[in-house]
Amino acid sequence: MRSDFVVLGASGTTGGLITEELVRRGRRVVLAGRNAARLARTAARFEAGAVSVLAVDLADPASLIAAAGAGRVLVNTVGPFARLAPPVVAACLDTGTAYLDLANERAAVRALLDRDAEARERDATLVTGAGFGPAATEALVLALLGTGVDATAVKVATAPHSAHDTEGVRGTVAEAMAEGATRYRAGELVRAPLGEGATTLTFGGAARTVIPVPVGDLEATREASGAPEVTAYAVPRGVGTDDGRSHAYAELTDADGRVHTAQLSTGEGFAFTTAVAVATATRLLDGPPPGAWTAARLLGAEPVASLPGTTIQLGR
Numbered sequence: 001m002r003s004d005f006v007v008l009g010a011s012g013t014t015g016g017l018i019t020e021e022l023v024r025r026g027r028r029v030v031l032a033g034r035n036a037a038r039l040a041r042t043a044a045r046f047e048a049g050a051v052s053v054l055a056v057d058l059a060d061p062a063s064l065i066a067a068a069g070a071g072r073v074l075v076n077t078v079g080p081f082a083r084l085a086p087p088v089v090a091a092c093l094d095t096g097t098a099y100l101d102l103a104n105e106r107a108a109v110r111a112l113l114d115r116d117a118e119a120r121e122r123d124a125t126l127v128t129g130a131g132f133g134p135a136a137t138e139a140l141v142l143a144l145l146g147t148g149v150d151a152t153a154v155k156v157a158t159a160p161h162s163a164h165d166t167e168g169v170r171g172t173v174a175e176a177m178a179e180g181a182t183r184y185r186a187g188e189l190v191r192a193p194l195g196e197g198a199t200t201l202t203f204g205g206a207a208r209t210v211i212p213v214p215v216g217d218l219e220a221t222r223e224a225s226g227a228p229e230v231t232a233y234a235v236p237r238g239v240g241t242d243d244g245r246s247h248a249y250a251e252l253t254d255a256d257g258r259v260h261t262a263q264l265s266t267g268e269g270f271a272f273t274t275a276v277a278v279a280t281a282t283r284l285l286d287g288p289p290p291g292a293w294t295a296a297r298l299l300g301a302e303p304v305a306s307l308p309g310t311t312i313q314l315g316r
Contacts, residue, residue: 003028005281006071006097008056008088009078011038014102017274018075022281023050030070032056033078058084064091073284075277076101079172081108081128089115089126098125098284100295102277104133105176109216109294113223116292125288130280130295131273132246132266133158134216137232138296139304140250140262141224143312146301149260151252153229156217157201157210160246160269179214184222184230201233203263204247210235220294225252246272266310275307 005022009015010031019042022029029051031039036055043053054070057063058078068074068091076088081103089112092099103109112128119126129135137156145151181192197212210233218232248264266272280295288298296304305312 002069003030003052003071004073004285006030006032006054006067006074008032008067008074008076011035011042012077014270014273014277015075015077016042017270018077018277018281019051020045021274021278025278025282030054030067032067032070034058058087061087061091064088065094068092068097069095071097073098073100073281075281079103079105079108080175081105081172082111082175086111092126093119093122093124096124098127098288100127100130100277100281100284102131102273103128104131104216105172106179106182106214106216106218107176109134109219113219113292113294119292120290123290125284125290126292127280127284127295127298128292129216129220130277132160132248132269132276133234134220134294135276135296135299135304136246136248136264136266136272137217137250138220138224138294139301140248140264140312141221141252142296142301143305143314144250144252144260144262145225147260147314149252149254151225151227152255153253154221154225154227155201155231155233155249155251156221157203157208157233157235157249158217158247159204159208159210159235161244161267162246162269176214181212182214182218183212183232184218184228187228197231199233201249201251203249204243204245204265206242208235216294220296221250223294224297227252244268261315263313263315264305264310265313266307272307272310276304279303279307
């Protein structure tokens with residue numbers, strides 16, 4: 001019998017946090033990953049029978065098929081996602097397993113969203129962007145769109161506070177940032193050297209210097225708003241927040257030139273990512289609609305705003 005969830009990368013920081021919350025909720029979880037010894041140490045933290053362990057060779061399609069087939073939902077926490085996620089997605093499609101990842105690389109989010117027609121044809125559900133960046137900013141965009149704003153230009157920005165600095169996150173960021181500064185202009189993706197286009201935005205109670213970055217927020221925002229002009233900003237890596245909280249910002253300009261803003265404030269970034277991932281994974285057990293989604297678009301703005309310690313404020 002299939003377990004409820006397979007957590008790929010369960011011995012890592014984020015995978016471990018997600019597993020802990022799923023087990024706390026009484027779910028059956030398979031701990032999957034490349035290192036059997038690390039998985040065994042992770043499993044030892046739980047009561048006997050709460051989890052099972054499955055070693056996976058990410059380069060072996062048969063091994064990935066076995067992992068995907070072990071659960072109803074596979075939660076992929078192993079990056080860089082642009083490079084490592086496609087064969088995992090393929091295994092989920094072949095086994096009829098719902099797929100969820102935490103990608104925040106622009107290319108990875110775009111690649112999964114581009115599989116929407118394929119997913120619908122196969123009656124499958126694929127979800128990306130279940131992390132602080134895409135989920136926080138897209139929830140703000142969705143909240144503003146819900147007030148009737150018809151956006152012609154959108155800016156989003158993030159300033160996370162993170163309690164962990166993991167090797168996996170560093171590697172994913174390094175690969176993503178090699179793409180340089182990216183944004184949408186007149187509906188077309190344009191690139192510039194990283195750091196070009198820096199600006200100052202005031203959100204989370206402070207004026208923050210931010211730079212355009214090739215993150216999943218860019219594609220999630222473009223998908224949600226349909227605006228031809230979209231830029232996703234972030235504070236430079238290593239620049240934390242003064243208040244120990246994580247903040248996100250969205251600014252929509254309508255056809256009349258009016259600017260509409262929204263801000264999100266939450267706690268530590270890994271905790272928010274865990275909450276988004278668990279909420280989305282749980283939603284995937286309940287007969288989700290087929291297609292390729294971002295986590296925030298599948299959940300909606302209100303459920304994101306209701307996550308522990310999270311507030312959304314709309315402005316003008």
